Amino acid sequence: MSRHYRIVLHIGTEKTGSTALQGALYRHRMLLQSHGLAYWHSPGRQEARGLASAALDDQAGDDYLEQLGCMDTASREAFRQRELADLQSMLEGLPPSVHTVLISSEHFHSRLRQPGQLQWLKQILAPFSQQIEVVVYLRRQVDLVASFYSTHLKNGGSQKLENVARSTCHPRNHYYNYHMVLDLWSRVFGEEALRVRLFDASFLEGRTIQEDFLSLVQCPEVAIHAMSAPERHNESLIPAGQVMLRALNMQVAGLSQDEVQEHDCLEALRHDLIREYRGSGLQLKAADANSLQTHFEASNEWVRQRWFSDRARLFDPVEEAYGQGRGPLQDMTSAQLTLAEAVVAALAKRVEEGQPLTDLDPCANWFRDLAVQRETSAPNTALRLMTLAHRIRPRGPFIARKLEFYRERMPAQPSSGMNALWRHLRDLLRS
Template sequence: MKLIGRGSTGGDWMKLVLHIGTEKTGTTSFQRFCYRNREALLHQGIFYPDQLGNESHRFISMYALSLETFDDGIRNLGITTSEEMEAFYADVETRLGQQLEASPEARLCLLSSEHLHSRLRTVEQVERLRAFLAPTFDEVEVIVHLRPQVEVAVSLASTQARVGGTVRRGFFDQVTPQNIYYDYNRLIGMWEGVFGASSITCVPFKKQPDFLAWLAPHVGLDVKGLPSPARVNEALDIRVMAMINALVESGTSQRIDFRVLDQLPVEQKLTLDRAMGETIQARFVPDNQELIARRPELEPGQLQPDWSRYPKTGNLDLLDHDCPFAGSLAALVRHYNAEIDQLREAVKAT
């Protein structure tokens, strides 16, 4: 059954705009804006679901996965059997269908999940997603916000540290076209092959870093009077990243809670020197040029960073030093983690 709402013009027609990221392009801020302004968007005929994974529509990316390719989202739901996976698929279909039917004034459905970039790695996964979405809508546009790969890698380094991973020079050795996460030519090609090249729109981050500012006129959204999206910056101070390296290498399982990390000042971010930045980005030049050549909305140079922002000397070396007091640091963190756990239990008991 085709689950569409009745558009504001009175016709049974609805378009889907599927925003797939990429990661590290301000997706969290954009999604938070849309989620918190759902009613205002719906008044303008734009439906942003709230039953598909909270602010971001992570259930949409999870729908494309299977038990063999599951991610932490599926694991956190406790899904372990094929029957449970099938029940999850059915639940996502029901959630979207019911919300669409309850929003007859909508002319456009907006779905946004950067995990569609980071978690979907095969044509089969994208095909599964299309098989779910395409019959539901009259038109599908897939929008991807593309940032120079070296900039994505630097931002991803903070995320790696936040989840308890080490970041050293070797982290950047893995930033290669062999990883589809960074290979935009292969990534876009996969989505073009499934949804059709004319259904894909690439937005260069270098030209338009503010995705909402680009999208609003594109979909006919008037943002006047709506609160501006709060900027969400998950970058860590490089010295905090070095501290996390020390914790990991202490051999203990101690981690610093995200909420604590968010309170720590960011005075000195990770910065690559220009020579290293150019070396990393050069790995992607041939594929980027091939992508730009076939995408009319992209122009030469738009997937290259602004090299004037890269200093002659970076600070990556701060992450390559061993910490002589890693064990003592881990013991200190263990102590305060225990204190936090006790406070949580005390709050639960009240």
């Protein structure tokens, strides 16, 4: 006879610190189990991505299943059965001291959009559940789309942030409409099963999602303290990285099938940009963000009335300073600078000498301003940065004057152009 547990299903949403939470739960799963909480994850992963995919019907598109080669009905059913067998084996093998099972995947939010998919999930958990709680974190929609933008670029996208926001961030899109999301899960699991939280430091218990979630599932304070070491799981890219990645994506999309070597070179640069340029990315301008956010007033008000009646509004209004302070580079590491030189060199190959690299134009301002900041403390670095700015915007008068001044003062050749690209590729081959 199956034992029954309190099952806590964390469904996201996406871009609310889920990776950091799942990493902490995975690394400390033995500590959790010693306090009566078990953490289940899909085989080979740190979260329950496979269970979200298993809940999909056989016709639904899913990038994870495609990566595994599960493209037809038979292979999908075999995958589904493997996932369920692993879950069942774990639940049946837990020691008697375990009373709560934690399951987490933000893909429950983003992938499961039909009642039948949630009914299947509830049905496979029911034989082991004393009660099922559904935990969900909500983030202001304009913040969500800004965080999603780096994912768009990592997946090969080439649209600007403003275009992505206009085309995707609207109340008709389940991904952003919390009324749709919560109503769907309420209808299947019951409104009383939902634990709705706001992804906001002023709201979260302990100011991090890890501490908030662990407090919510009644994890002992001693374990919460042990699992609350500061860590950063920022999957976004800083603005310069986003601009360069977008330009590389456009270049890759324009290659023919015969240009294999150049394709591989650009893909290597894409991979390195994603690794080296992590951080907070672009935001919409305040006026655009405010206009976009007003479209969600009705759906957000529905959520507020049911779960946050003590608040005047679900999310704080968009600030006048929104979107400012995310553009200029504060500094660049040596690896970031060398990589930027390699990216500019690769993109310049297809542009006639003396012509601007228009897709990188925002970077010209950032490289220029950082060069001016560093011209006294690090003149060689300033020369390299201004050389980049000049190659991107060769007709900029201020950039040209500054570059001439730097060269007269320090005639050493900057590390740029094709030499930088080949050095970077050489280092890649050695690593």
